[in-house]
Amino acid sequence: MTVTDQPPPQTASVRVAELHVLREQARLGPSEKATEAQRAKGKLTARERIDLLLDPGSFQEVEQLRRHRAVGFGLEAKKPYTDGVVTGWGTVEGRTVFVYAHDFRIFGGALGEAHATKIHKIMDMAIAAGAPLVSLNDGAGARIQEGVSALAGYGGIFQRNTKASGVIPQISVMLGPCAGGAAYSPALTDFVFMVRETSQMFITGPDVVQAVTGEEITQNGLGGADVHAGVSGVAHFVHDDEETCLAEVRYLISLLPSNNREMPPPLPPGDDPADRRNDVLLDLVPSDGNRPYDMRKVLEEIVDHGDLLEVHEHWARNIICALARIDGRVVGILANQPQFLAGVLDIEASEKAARFVQLCDAFNIPLLTMVDVPGFLPGVSQEHGGIIRHGAKLLYAYCNATVPRISLILRKAYGGAYIVMDSQSIGADLTYAWPTNEIAVMGAEGAANVIFRREIASSDDPEAVRASKIAAYKSELMHPYYAAERGLVDDVIDPAETRKVLAAALAMLRTKHADLPSRKHGNPPQ
DSSP: OOGGGSOOOOOHHHHHHHHHHHHHHHHHOSOHHHHHHHHHTTOOOHHHHHHHHSOTTOOEEESTTOOOOOOSTTGGGOOOGGGGEEEEEEEETTEEEEEEEEOTTTGGGOBOHHHHHHHHHHHHHHHHHTOOEEEEEOOOSBOGGGTHHHHHHHHHHHHHHHHHTTTSOEEEEEOSEEEGGGGHHHHHSSEEEEETTTOEEESSOHHHHHHHHOOOOOHHHHHBHHHIIIIIOOOSEEESSHHHHHHHHHHHHHHSOSSTTSOOOOOOOTTSOTTOOOTTHHHHSOSSTTSOOOHHHHHHHHSGGGOEEEETTTSSTTEEEEEEEETTEEEEEEEEOTTTGGGOBOHHHHHHHHHHHHHHHHTTOOEEEEEEEOOBOOSHHHHHTTHHHHHHHHHHHHHHOOSOEEEEEEEEEEHHHHHHTTOGGGTOSEEEEOTTOEEESSOHHHHHHHHTHHHHHHSSSHHHHHHHHHHHHHHHHOSTTHHHHTTSSSEEOOGGGHHHHHHHHHHHGGGOOOOOOSOSOOOOOO
16 A cells, blocks of 8 residues: 555544543443442442532543553453543542542452552542542452452552551542452541441451351441441441432541641631530539530530531440531540440540541641540450550550640549540640539549548448548549649639630630651550
């Protein structure tokens, strides 16, 4: 064929038309049948999920036309565009957010070399841009046909999760299965969301568990949303459907800074004045330290419009960890919950609270600690389970935190638990107390029984002597102004003025600056 016999070059308009065909092919996915199968499971497609997460029309896709280069086991005949993961960036309430979403319709969302490379790239972009990263997980794990290349892809994800930790917020949204090594990426991120019935996480599935241990269990029973939200503590949030779940992810992002160099985005104070009185608190919290109450109602009374986003709501319920706003500014709240185990600290509560403190400190979120704690939970299982090292995690986290720290003692603050719950002695910037506070080594009853044991035992009326000694101990060492007189409490405040006092303190501490000693990193208790 001569040069003159060559077919004429295609025009730009033809090339553009071809591009639009390829993009539409990538956007639609493998087939309508695959889409119908996804919906039959009660699940949305990857692109539908991204549309719910991001502001309308803001998504900019990266490497839409990427395809794998693997051969063998029939892979060379199946080379769909995107390779089973949609990556890119968009905005949430106008702020840049990066996202990747597994497309279960393509290879079951399994991770291969090209798939992993796309995720690596978007993670690197998020770190470089200093913007949150959201992963929408719905995949079957490593692509077996690609062997060790797929496993190496997971290693690259884990390495980047660790590099991004404390630098940008990382949010994992579990919208399908997540098994084996794939489960470690969500575990390395800051927050994990799960959807009931459709999402599961486990290292070894039910079949392997039965083969090895003889235990029979379903996928949801082994690693479903409620299991990880209430038993293992792996999941921070759990929802009934994807729409509600993704709406909550958007709300969480609105409370977080884009990176560790920024402050959380403030809102105008609005119609909830900072000096609003809290007269209802006098009735919400019983003065009798043995009577339970719902600490969440106390918090709802104090924060703006009663809005709280509770983290790990269903796990370690004897302590509350929540994000909220006071006078338009984001604050991280830790509070003992007297409704559960009287608000004691135990292994799980210590771990939950310690990680929340670290999260807030990493992302410049001030800490407010509401104290009503009778101590650490006694028992053989707690001691053998390592309550010493687990409780030390919370102590370490508070001592290491440089963000503004305010503590408020409502009623009981006994023993080591008082010290650990951000007391002034471990670095709280300001410590307040209500007139109902009781700060002591232990409760008056226990203290009297120890100090006056012989005197009580040798008396003709032990009960009368015990009651007298308890009253004397309370009068001398546990009256509400004892700690204030010694400078361990900055002020005893009227409960009705709690919001006003806290708002003013947070405003004053907004410019706080504190440096840690020069070091590579600490060695926290494990």
